[in-house]
Amino acid sequence: MRSLSPEEAALWSRVADTIRPLSREKLAPKIVESEPKAVPVRPVAKPSPTPPVQPRPRPLPIGDRTLDGSWDKKLRSGAVEPDRILDLHGMNLDMAWAAIDRGLEQAIARGDRLLLLITGHHRPGEPPIKRGRIRAAVHDWLAASRHADDIAAVRGAHRLHGGGGSLYLVLRRTSR
Numbered sequence: 001m002r003s004l005s006p007e008e009a010a011l012w013s014r015v016a017d018t019i020r021p022l023s024r025e026k027l028a029p030k031i032v033e034s035e036p037k038a039v040p041v042r043p044v045a046k047p048s049p050t051p052p053v054q055p056r057p058r059p060l061p062i063g064d065r066t067l068d069g070s071w072d073k074k075l076r077s078g079a080v081e082p083d084r085i086l087d088l089h090g091m092n093l094d095m096a097w098a099a100i101d102r103g104l105e106q107a108i109a110r111g112d113r114l115l116l117l118i119t120g121h122h123r124p125g126e127p128p129i130k131r132g133r134i135r136a137a138v139h140d141w142l143a144a145s146r147h148a149d150d151i152a153a154v155r156g157a158h159r160l161h162g163g164g165g166s167l168y169l170v171l172r173r174t175s176r
Contacts, residue, residue: 071153071170075155075157075158075170077158078159078161080114081114082114082115082116082161082168083110083112083113083114084103084106084107084110084115084116085116085118086100086115086117086118087118088117088118088134089118089120091134093133093134096134096138100141100142101145101146103115104145104150104169104171107171108171113171114168114169114170115169116157116161116162116166116167116168117138117166117168118162118166119135119138119165119167120134120135135165138167139154142154150171150172151169151171151172152171152172153168153170154167154168154169155167155168155170156168
């Protein structure tokens with residue numbers, strides 16, 4: 001087994017820093033000190049005419065974005081009414097994706113702040129009955145959506161609005 005090159009070690013360190021532990025205990029950061037190993041220098045045929053690409057900072061996943069305390073408190077208590085409701089019952093994956101995209105577009109155009117997305121509860125079942133596929137895919141869809149920058153946060157809905165089978169989509173305030 002070979003050891004990692006300094007570039008590979010730096011890349012692995014960046015990847016390891018993105019890992020979130022399963023427990024909620026605070027972990028002390030590890031300090032890894034290692035002496036850089038001599039790397040053989042390879043002759044380069046031609047220098048690249050383009051400058052190296054700087055990596056863009058990765059945005060927070062939609063589920064990890066935070067709201068101010070009053071928003072979270074209102075959502076947890078069910079004290080806020082959604083501006084728009086998107087019900088995905090009876091839809092296949094393609095229809096659901098199109099409905100979410102269209103619903104977000106309309107809500108953003110109207111200046112809505114809170115959408116209730118009804119996906120349905122996950123119900124375990126053996127194939128050929130495949131249930132809960134929309135619910136399983138919705139977070140990835142929202143993160144990859146053309147409207148991802150307009151979504152301030154995604155939270156589980158209060159049981160008054162469907163509980164585990166629904167999500168609140170909090171949209172950013174638009175400037176008009």
